[in-house]
Amino acid sequence: MIVFPNAKINIGLNIVEKRPDGYHNIESCFYPVGWSDALEITVADHFDFQSDGIAIPGNNADNLCVKAYNMLAADYALPPVQMHLLKAVPIGAGLGGGSSDAAFAIKALDQQFNLKISFEKQLDYARRLGSDCAFFILNKPAYCFEKGDRFEEIDLKLQGKWIVMVNPGIHISTIEAYAGINPQPGRSDLRNVLQQPVSKWKDQVKNDFEATLFLKYPLLQKIKDDLYESGAAYAAMSGSGSTLYGIFEKEKDLEKHFSKFKVWQGFLS
Numbered sequence: 001m002i003v004f005p006n007a008k009i010n011i012g013l014n015i016v017e018k019r020p021d022g023y024h025n026i027e028s029c030f031y032p033v034g035w036s037d038a039l040e041i042t043v044a045d046h047f048d049f050q051s052d053g054i055a056i057p058g059n060n061a062d063n064l065c066v067k068a069y070n071m072l073a074a075d076y077a078l079p080p081v082q083m084h085l086l087k088a089v090p091i092g093a094g095l096g097g098g099s100s101d102a103a104f105a106i107k108a109l110d111q112q113f114n115l116k117i118s119f120e121k122q123l124d125y126a127r128r129l130g131s132d133c134a135f136f137i138l139n140k141p142a143y144c145f146e147k148g149d150r151f152e153e154i155d156l157k158l159q160g161k162w163i164v165m166v167n168p169g170i171h172i173s174t175i176e177a178y179a180g181i182n183p184q185p186g187r188s189d190l191r192n193v194l195q196q197p198v199s200k201w202k203d204q205v206k207n208d209f210e211a212t213l214f215l216k217y218p219l220l221q222k223i224k225d226d227l228y229e230s231g232a233a234y235a236a237m238s239g240s241g242s243t244l245y246g247i248f249e250k251e252k253d254l255e256k257h258f259s260k261f262k263v264w265q266g267f268l269s
């Protein structure tokens with residue numbers, strides 16, 4: 001079986017408070033986008049994991065695909081498999097790429113081996129692997145809260161709008177990004193703000209990671225400004241960075257404009 005774990009963007013990201021467990025409660029809209037990896041799972045004589053494309057830091061045993069397999073193999077009679085990951089989504093990029101690989105591995109193993117794991121139970125497994133993972137089990141536009149691992153579907157009509165994502169190749173670890181944050185409770189409900197037209201979001205839909213990370217990496221601010229100058233109706237950083245995105249009302253080819261960087265552009269669905 002081959003699946004295509006796609007990335008997400010965060011539209012708005014309020015970091016509300018630090019939790020007793022050291023994590024942060026957040027509020028954000030997670031939106032699936034087309035930038036994707038490919039993950040192939042085939043039955044084999046012994047378990048094996050290989051990856052191509054972008055090099056993934058760490059050992060294979062730490063890979064979230066391997067962790068997903070081991071987690072399910074502890075509870076279900078799974079045969080040995082070969083997992084082959086083609087890594088195309090930038091890492092440490094705020095796009096949730098590794099989390100998506102994990103969630104898609106859970107969904108693929110469930111389907112391929114007819115495990116009949118309920119949606120709720122798949123969410124529980126995903127939450128064990130990372131805060132962003134649960135969203136990718138649903139993989140539809142969602143308002144996420146608590147650690148980002150609880151959500152409700154949100155009716156955001158962005159279908160047919162054009163997105164340009166620009167990754168400058170700066171690796172920002174999630175831990176590093178949260179470390180520089182002063183949480184701020186009591187902001188307006190993001191769900192209401194997002195009901196306004198995209199062109200009204202600019203001064204109201206904020207990513208709390210931008211302030212500190214733009215000071216540390218001025219290039220990020222420059223790319224965001226450049227997206228607005230290129231005609232974006234809304235531009236922001238996704239998650240803990242370093243990817244910036246712009247949402248455009250009409251198709252706009254910016255591949256050459258941002259040729260120094262990794263770019264993915266296409267229609268939102």
Ligand SMILES: C[C@](O)(CO)[C@H](O)COP(=O)(O)OP(=O)(O)OC[C@H]1O[C@@H](n2ccc(N)nc2=O)[C@H](O)[C@@H]1O
Nearest residue numbers: 022023024099130131132133147148174175178239240
């Ligand atoms: C920045 C976001 O991508 C926004 O969608 C997520 O909040 C990050 O989620 P993630 O990469 O799945 O993060 P995890 O693997 O669960 O956690 C990595 C580290 O990030 C910090 N972390 C993560 C999520 C959260 N709500 N609060 C945190 O403080 C913690 O230090 C944690 O040890």
Ligand SMILES: Nc1ncnc2c1ncn2[C@@H]1O[C@H](COP(=O)(O)OP(=O)(O)OP(=O)(O)O)[C@@H](O)[C@H]1O
Nearest residue numbers: 057058063064091092093094095096097098101174
């Ligand atoms: N399948 C995978 N793809 C990417 N990274 C993985 C994967 N499995 C494990 N990892 C580990 O996770 C780290 C990246 O996590 P990190 O949360 O910083 O970035 P991300 O997956 O791009 O998502 P985000 O920045 O949105 O949280 C890598 O450095 C790597 O060690």
